[in-house]
Amino acid sequence: MNKIADTRKKKGLTLKELGAMVNLGSNTISRYETGKREPKLETWQKLADALDVSVPYLTGLTDSVPDGLTFDEIQAVIDDEIAMIGLIDKLNDHSNPVTNAEINGRRKTAYDLKNTFEFQRIKKAADGRTSDGSNK
Template sequence: MNKLRETRKIKGLTLKEVAEDTGISEQVLSYYEREEREPKKETWIKLADYYDVPVAYLMGLPSGLVEYIDQLGYLNFEKLHEFIIKWANDRKIINPKNVSKQFMKVTEELGEIAEGINKNNREQIKDSLGDIMVTLVILAQDLNLDLLDCLNSAYRVIQDRKGKTINGVFVKESDLHK
């Protein structure tokens, strides 16, 4: 049983009561409890506040991991990459058969960042960039690729690239002469 359902039952609440109190539909709450959908950061916070428990507890993060994160204060890219893969594996999200579905998650997050940019909403942009990275890490795993290796490969290709920035867009030298 996931922590969302477990916490709701411990508090003696029905899905309907939680939905009425939080403004989150019963159906969506049910998806979260069955782990068919993952709440956004703001929703985790709202539910943790509602149940009066730490977000990390509600998310089911191991206490050792929570303590490690708290002590460190931040995680480097490699450690976050490792934790995201573990988190996705624990939830059985990583599956080579789900490549097209995971790619759709990436594009969904791209739409959210576009909305954030259009509305000049810095918090939405920040959240969307993080979500894009998470979905890309999972997609890379579905494709049996390491996202850090992909990033290294891309950098090796561009590190010595020459070109010119035109209207805010970098155009590589070979495309300038076409």
């Protein structure tokens, strides 16, 4: 069951007010709430935006409301993660010459370079501390 009615009521909106926000009649909103009619994806997005929740929450696919994130912001995060996974796959391709580098005559993969940079970052942080762990 979707959460249109519960969310609308929690926001203190009437059927008519929500309908006006998304350019739909109160009868249509009522049918969506009771499950007699199913909104198109575009309408789900309009309803979610108007009610300031995510589409998955409104459709009942998730019970949690993200902290202030809109659907577009969530989608942007997902898109970034997918792009990052693709980049990591390319960087981990040891046969790809673009992802390999030669440092001091030794062949280094992107994985090796990442570990080297991470080690240097940790070492710099440690160098800024005394043996008892306090800052110099």
